[in-house]
Amino acid sequence: MSRSPLITRTVPALRRAVDNLRKRKATVALVPTMGALHDGHVSLVRLAKRRASRVVVSIFVNPTQFAPTEDFGAYPRTWKTDIAKLAAEDVDIVWHPGVEAMYPEGFATRVVPEGPALAGLEDRFRPHFFGGVATVVGKLFTQCRPDVAIFGEKDFQQLRVVTQMARDLDLGVKVIGSRTVREPDGLAMSSRNVYLSPEERQTSTTLYRAMKDSARRIQAGEAIASAMARGAEMIEAAGFALD
Numbered sequence: 001m002s003r004s005p006l007i008t009r010t011v012p013a014l015r016r017a018v019d020n021l022r023k024r025k026a027t028v029a030l031v032p033t034m035g036a037l038h039d040g041h042v043s044l045v046r047l048a049k050r051r052a053s054r055v056v057v058s059i060f061v062n063p064t065q066f067a068p069t070e071d072f073g074a075y076p077r078t079w080k081t082d083i084a085k086l087a088a089e090d091v092d093i094v095w096h097p098g099v100e101a102m103y104p105e106g107f108a109t110r111v112v113p114e115g116p117a118l119a120g121l122e123d124r125f126r127p128h129f130f131g132g133v134a135t136v137v138g139k140l141f142t143q144c145r146p147d148v149a150i151f152g153e154k155d156f157q158q159l160r161v162v163t164q165m166a167r168d169l170d171l172g173v174k175v176i177g178s179r180t181v182r183e184p185d186g187l188a189m190s191s192r193n194v195y196l197s198p199e200e201r202q203t204s205t206t207l208y209r210a211m212k213d214s215a216r217r218i219q220a221g222e223a224i225a226s227a228m229a230r231g232a233e234m235i236e237a238a239g240f241a242l243d
């Protein structure tokens with residue numbers, strides 16, 4: 001039978017709950033999320049359960065990683081179904097702070113990641129993004145003080161950024177990557193897939209086919225640049241504007 005996780009909304013309440021687990025010699029895994037949970041998140045929780053005896057899932061749509069032109073207001077929020085999914089996975093604690101708990105008035109400190117955060121990938125198009133992610137993940141780590149934290153490989157640059165930050169700042173958290181979970185036709189599961197029109201949803205599968213095709217070519221000995229150029233052609237021919 002599934003039981004509802006304990007829901008905490010303030011840092012002292014979260015700390016008390018985690019301390020109680022620790023008193024019982026538990027090891028703790030944190031799965032940071034922005035909610036709108038899908039099977040990809042469920043796979044993160046399942047990996048967390050294999051790596052620690054207790055699991056905390058944070059649900060916080062983090063305003064500092066959205067540019068003013070992005071979808072902070074529209075980002076899907078599905079609280080009730082999220083909690084039902086976490087209960088079914090027997091998650092112990094949900095950390096669900098409000099914006100005022102995370103960024104109280106007068107908040108004035110930000111983490112500015114370098115290294116993998118400046119690789120010229122997503123950072124080129126979303127310059128605000130990794131600073132916002134590193135700041136909130138740094139806070140989540142110090143609020144919860146988990147032994148391990150699980151992040152999806154889908155956001156590969158993010159995974160590299162938080163791994164580097166945990167190491168550089170001696171946060172005492174082992175960051176573990178988890179394989180991407182895909183729809184049967186290859187589209188990576190993502191909370192934002194709900195934005196796709198039926199036509200876009202159909203076209204989206206080209207992305208995975210192009211990646212597989214490029215990987216196959218590279219494995220067969222083709223030069224990386226040429227395999228990537230072929231992949232880019234496939235994606236653009238399907239109607240994508242390539243970043």
Ligand code: PAF
Pocket residue numbers: 032033034060062065133136137155158
């Ligand atoms: O990947 C996400 O959902 C977010 O970027 C994260 C890691 C929860 C930080 O807000």
